[in-house]
Amino acid sequence: MIKFDVIIPARLKSTRFPQKIFYKFYGLPMVEHVRRRALLIKGVSNVFVATCDQEVFELIQSNGGKALMTSPKCKNGTERASEASLQLKSKYIILLQGDEPCFYPNYIEQLIEYVKLTNCLFYNLVSPLERKSTLFDTSSVKCSLNYKNEITYCFRTTPYISKFSFQNTFVKKLLGIMCFDRDFLCRLSDLKLSKISDQESIEQLRLLENKIIMKALYVKRDIPSFNIASDIKKLKEEFKIKQQQKILNMIL
Numbered sequence: 001m002i003k004f005d006v007i008i009p010a011r012l013k014s015t016r017f018p019q020k021i022f023y024k025f026y027g028l029p030m031v032e033h034v035r036r037r038a039l040l041i042k043g044v045s046n047v048f049v050a051t052c053d054q055e056v057f058e059l060i061q062s063n064g065g066k067a068l069m070t071s072p073k074c075k076n077g078t079e080r081a082s083e084a085s086l087q088l089k090s091k092y093i094i095l096l097q098g099d100e101p102c103f104y105p106n107y108i109e110q111l112i113e114y115v116k117l118t119n120c121l122f123y124n125l126v127s128p129l130e131r132k133s134t135l136f137d138t139s140s141v142k143c144s145l146n147y148k149n150e151i152t153y154c155f156r157t158t159p160y161i162s163k164f165s166f167q168n169t170f171v172k173k174l175l176g177i178m179c180f181d182r183d184f185l186c187r188l189s190d191l192k193l194s195k196i197s198d199q200e201s202i203e204q205l206r207l208l209e210n211k212i213i214m215k216a217l218y219v220k221r222d223i224p225s226f227n228i229a230s231d232i233k234k235l236k237e238e239f240k241i242k243q244q245q246k247i248l249n250m251i252l
Contacts, residue, residue, distance in 0.1 A: 004112055004179075005090040006038045006047040007068075009077035010056050010098035017228055021056065021098045025235065026248060030226060031056065033101035035065050036251035040105040043112045044094065050084035078203040081180075082188040093185050097176035099226040102238045105247070107219050108177065115179055120215045122207055123179040124151060126172035127222040134173060139227040141174040141202055143216070151214035154202045173222055174204065 010031045012019050021031040028036070031049060038047040049060045052072040060067040068087055074080040081095050092115060094108060107125060115123060126143060134140050138156045146152050154174055191212075197205035207214055224234040238244055 002092065002116060003045050003090040004043060004092045004094055004115075005088050005182075006041070006044050006094045006096055006108075007081040007084050008034055008038065008047070008049045008096045008098050009070075009074075009080035009084075010049050010051045010053075011080070012053045012056065014099075017226070020226055022059075023226070023232075025101060026239075026252060028252070029059060030101050031098040032059070032063055032065075033251065034096055034098050034103075035060065035063075037101070037103060037105055037247065038096055038108075040247070040250060041094075041108045041112075042105075043109060045090060046088075048084060048088075049098070050080050052080070075198075076201075076203050078178075078188065082185050085180075085182050085185045088182065090182055093180045093182050095178040095180065097225065100176050100223060101226065102223050102235060102244065103175075103177060104219075104221075104223070104243070107223075110219065111177070111179055111217050114215075114217050118215060120213055121181045121184040122212055123215045123217060124204065125175040125177040125219055126151075126216045127175055127219050129171065129173055130222045134222075135171075139231075141204075143172055143174040143204075145170050145172060145216055149216045149218070151204065151208070151216050154200075154204045154208065156200055156202065172216070172218065175219075175223055176225060177223075178204075 010021050014020050022029045035049055048066045048068050050068045050070050051057055052070050057067045068084045070080050070083045085093050141154055143151045143154045191210045194206040194209045224238050
């Protein structure tokens with residue numbers, strides 16, 4: 001049986017919205033929303049929150065969750081998940097962001113089935129660009145795909161943006177939901193550092209520059225994330241959806 005574990009990297013020093021993972025939403029801190037949703041995913045063995053902050057560690061443990069302490073030197077969530085994965089034994093690691101409380105558990109179940117049918121080191125969920133404004137929204141990461149459903153480039157904004165039609169099926173939104181072969185994730189620090197990845201704050205660019213095949217799995221709906229204060233309005237709109245209400249009732 002192929003084993004999948006979930007790692008949710010979480011830290012308090014968020015650049016755009018400090019301590020956003022502690023922001024209360026329907027009475028729960030944002031990171032706890034994500035952790036409880038992850039527990040609903042069928043086919044997952046364990047759910048861990050990886051953090052360098054004692055306050056986050058204690059919050060998760062006080063809610064009966066599993067937490068892993070990592071170094072404060074980790075530059076991003078992928079590096080934090082890489083360090084945490086050294087303590088685990090699963091075949092694959094699903095990486096969820098601590099500031100995305102709206103993901104659908106069945107999306108991850110689709111990803112798990114897709115991984116079982118293929119043989120790659122890395123996978124990323126992508127969704128349609130539901131609004132034309134998303135192309136120019138620097139808080140949203142976009143990507144281009146080839147005919148093999150492989151990600152060929154990632155960007156927030158680009159001087160070549162005019163070449164991409166809003167209706168172009170090969171341009172998608174890159175979601176913060178990934179799956180790594182655990183052995184590969186453990187060796188992530190061996191990859192050459194990417195200056196553009198650091199400048200653009202897009203961790204996947206480091207993989208592309210090291211010629212790692214990035215498989216995409218397309219899901220039918222975009223998932224709003226929590227990057228800045230104005231995103232709270234988007235989250236509230238999302239939670240009006242019947243399916244979101246059903247999941248919310250299950251985790252509260």
